[in-house]
Amino acid sequence: MVKTALAPTASGKxxxxxxxxxAHHAGVAIGTVSNVLNHPEGVTPSIRDRVIASIDELGFVRNRTASKLAAGVSNxxxxxxxxxxxxYFTDMVRGAERSASEVGKFVVTGNSDIDMSKQRSYLNYFDxxxxxxxxxxPLGGVMPPTDRHLAGRRPLVILxxxxxxxxxxxxxxxxxxAGWMAAEHLLGLGRRRLIFAGGPVSRSRALADRLQGARDAVDQVAGATLEHISTDEIQIEDGRHVGALLTxxxxxxxxxxxxxxxxxLALGIVQVLTSSSPYxxxxxxxxxxxDDNRSAYDSTVPISTVDLPGLEMGSTGMRLLLEELTxxxxxxxxxxxxxxxxxxxxSTLGRSRSEA
Structure with missing residues (x-):
């Protein structure tokens, strides 16, 4: 039987x-109330209905924090x-929540907002x-050494x-x-003078890998070239900077x-090249x-993109976590x-072909 901690009595503070x-109101044992809350399928319907009626009449609210401490389990x-x-990240939450809800677990989300100190604060809070x-x-796709101690106390999955x-x-x-696919798409349309815009690749393995994939694709096509224009970040303003350089x-x-x-970044480039250049x-x-960020959907020119599987990533991560818990x-x-x-x-097919 799952132990359920008792909240303070009505005469408490x-x-x-x-x-x-x-239990007193329904005329049953306190264990029966616990069973109604935790294992209702094992309680006679008439008794279950009587306990539920007492819960509703008295306005009982389960003390989940105390229950968690008593049972040693959190949902x-x-x-x-x-x-x-x-x-991309909100899709991860949706995928994780979808898988968690199937087994009766709840998801609470913290946004580090690209801030290492906030990331650490949320990790410690959840712990x-x-x-x-x-x-x-995690930022940069890697858990910092200072936060790795969490794995010793509870399961942790890196997305x-x-x-x-x-x-x-x-x-x-x-x-x-992803980088190879993007460059190969352009090369397949007959483009030969390519630019990879974005960085800093030295601080992001994901961006470095995308650049490497684009280079690999270009290297397979005779006469094709690839130039790299680095940026401080990969936000709209950085794209506008790239666009200004191109004009x-x-x-x-x-x-x-x-x-x-x-x-x-692409949205910023499009904004500049459609407003202040003849291109x-x-x-x-x-x-x-x-990355198929929906924030870029309002672009004056709909942007071709390599879709990163955020929903599937969140769902897969939750599956791995649940397996570890089991x-x-x-x-x-x-x-x-x-x-x-x-x-x-x-942005690659033109209006008529993209609408076909």
């Missing part, structure tokens, strides 16, 4: 209604994500709250992991394939294809981005890599 009050999973402004496990999409993990389960996107070029030095490291998409320059010490950590897909839109 907070005057709350307790399980004992419900809550903490999720810490790098940037909830990016729909102190004794959640059953944690999903985290959007930058490299192979040994102390945790992890889920990654094949970012090399200063002469026609013979202008690329005919752009691989943008992220959709928001047209995709007649003069074709552009494809990576298996205990017998659990073997896994690293799952998911493949991206490409959605072609007007």
């Amino acid at each position: 907070n005057g709350s209604v307790t399980m004992l009050d419900v 809550t999973v903490g999720v810490v994500l790098a940037d909830l402004d990016n729909s 102190e709250e004794q959640v059953s496990g944690i999903l985290v999409a 959007d992991a930058a490299r192979q993990q040994h102390d945790h389960c992890a889920v990654s996107t094949n970012n090399v394939a 200063e070029r002469t026609t013979d030095t202008l690329p005919d294809g752009i691989v943008a490291a992220a959709d928001l 047209r998409f995709p007649d003069d320059i074709a552009l494809v981005a990576c 298996d205990g010490n017998a659990h073997e950590h896994q690293h799952v890599t998911l493949d991206p897909t490409l959605t072609a839109r007007e």
